[in-house]
Amino acid sequence: EEMAAPSSLSKICFNPKCDTLSSERWWKGWILRSGDVAKLCDLC
Numbered sequence: 152e153e154m155a156a157p158s159s160l161s162k163i164c165f166n167p168k169c170d171t172l173s174s175e176r177w178w179k180g181w182i183l184r185s186g187d188v189a190k191l192c193d194l195c
Contacts, residue, residue, distance in 0.1 A: 165189035 164171045165180055171192045180189030 162190065164192040164195055166191060166195040169195050 162172060162174070162177065164174065169192060171194070174192035174194070176193040178191045178193065178195075180191045183189055
């Protein structure tokens, strides 16, 4: 049931040119229409 995990737990960089899945630090970006916050890796 891994697919049922909340989207807030999925770590993927929101930068389409990056799309990294592993980062030591994550930064909060802008608010999405869904109410979630875009996550950016420490390089973006």
